[in-house]
Amino acid sequence: MPDVPLADKYEGGEFFFVRECYAEYYSKVEALLVEEKKSCVTVTGTPGIGKSIFYAFFVDRFRKTHADWTIVASTYNKNTKIKKLALFEPGKQPEVHDLPTKSERREIMLRLRAGEMGAGKPNPVVEEKLLWLYDGSPEVERGLTVVFSSPNEWLRLSRNYRQTYYMPPWTLEELQLAASVLEYPFRDDEIESRFWNFGGVVRNCFLLDPAGIPVAIDELTKPIEATSDSKKLENLLVGTQNDDTHHRFLHYEPKGDGRQWDTKIVSDMVREKLAERLYSVIKGKMNKVEALLDGIPPAASLRGSIFEAHAHTKLKDANYLDARPLDGPNQSDNKRFKMQPSDEIDIFQGNAITAALLNGGPYHKPKEKNFASVDGFFFPKLPVGEVPSMNEKDKRILLFQMTVSKNHHVRASGIIYLLEKLGLLDLVKANPKRAALIFVHPAGEAKDFKRQQIHSSGTSPANR
DSSP, X not given: OOSOOOSSOOOSOSOOOOOHHHHHHHHHHHIIIIISOXXXXXXXXXXXXXXXXXXXXXXXXXXXXXXXXXXXEEEEOTTSOEEEEEEEOTTSOOXXXXXXXXXXXXXXXXXXXXXXXXXXXXXXXHHHTEEEEEESOOSSOOSEEEEEOOSSHHHHHHGXXXXXXXXXXXXXXXXXXXXXXXXXXXXXXXXXXXXHHHTTOHHHHTOSSTTHHHHHHHHHHHHHHTOOSHHHHHHHHHOSSOHHHHHHHEEEEEETTTTEEEEEESOHHHHHXXXXXXXXXXXXXXXXXXXXXTTOGGGTTHHHHHHHHHHHHHHHTOSEEEEOOTTOOSGGGOEEEEOOOOSSOEEEOTTSXXXXXXXXXXXXEESOTTOSSOSEEEOOOOOTTOOOOOOSTTOOEEEEEEOSSSOOOEEHHHHHHHHHHHTOHHHHHXXXXXXXXXXXXXXXXXXXXXOOEEEEETTEEEEO
């Protein structure tokens, strides 16, 4: 880890992981400073993705690449109060100042800017190769400046410069690779579970103390529990009152060269909890969903999640289900499937499926939103120890896919995987009518929902 002051203590050990995007963002910022002589560049993005680590990477690489430059690296707290200052001058040992006073900083600034010409006489040659780097939001910018900061008041002030870059959140694959390289005590499935909760926020995904996980989850779920109307939803996702809460709930996704961005809900867990909460608030009145979400762009993706929450609740409580064959448009073609109400939805891990799942439920859904097989399934609850069978007339497995879209392709391999793990594959092969794939779609749009495609292998779809 480069020996530079950081706004927050780095607790990841002796080393840090260099993301692929670091070299790209370094080159962009370096070009603006050295070639275009832009006075102020800001690097920002979702809180907790490691902008301070990129700042340390930047200091270290810039010093090696531009050995004749002087660098002043400072850290600031959330109140724009300086915590530490490090001075790197060519050919000299670094100077580190803890909690430097305003007069001490002024003295350093005058000394650096005067160079060999004496105090009070600015040296333009020195000015051209004097770089100010800030980890956190400073009070003001000075000369050639790079600010590494979360979106906040500084970002609003600096927008006029139009030199702001948004760093991307971490991907699941990046997190798993970094945990392996840094030899953290996390298996891939644990990282996947944390990613489901926190998305690409490395600060939470790499918490080394397990006791910190429920605390971090509470920080996300408690504001959701307080969401009772569109006004509170807007505050949560747009940040009309509390920027800190708002930033915890949204990821900033860079577009193009990184100077534009979109926002999306931070994780699958947050999206699911928000959908469940809003569904309970509107009490199942799906016709109110559009009005509730209208005008809140980050909430647009919640429409599908709220519909899923609605569908899961209905299926959990169902005694029977009427479904229309996708190749039979007439109402008389509807098929009625017998079901049983569940006390609770049985939530399972996609990588831990066994026949023992059939002792619970009888309605089940995967924890993972991207589970390749189904969004939920029903199978009559079995007594513990009983071998699965389908001898009875109405005993079948119902596989559910939920969508608000008109097109929803299905992977056959995912369904086969589920049936095999449940111990039902051979039974379904012997009698295919003992399994039904049912698409759950909003009632007002159901008439336009057509036969879907099942991908039988690889990426080649086959109509079924």
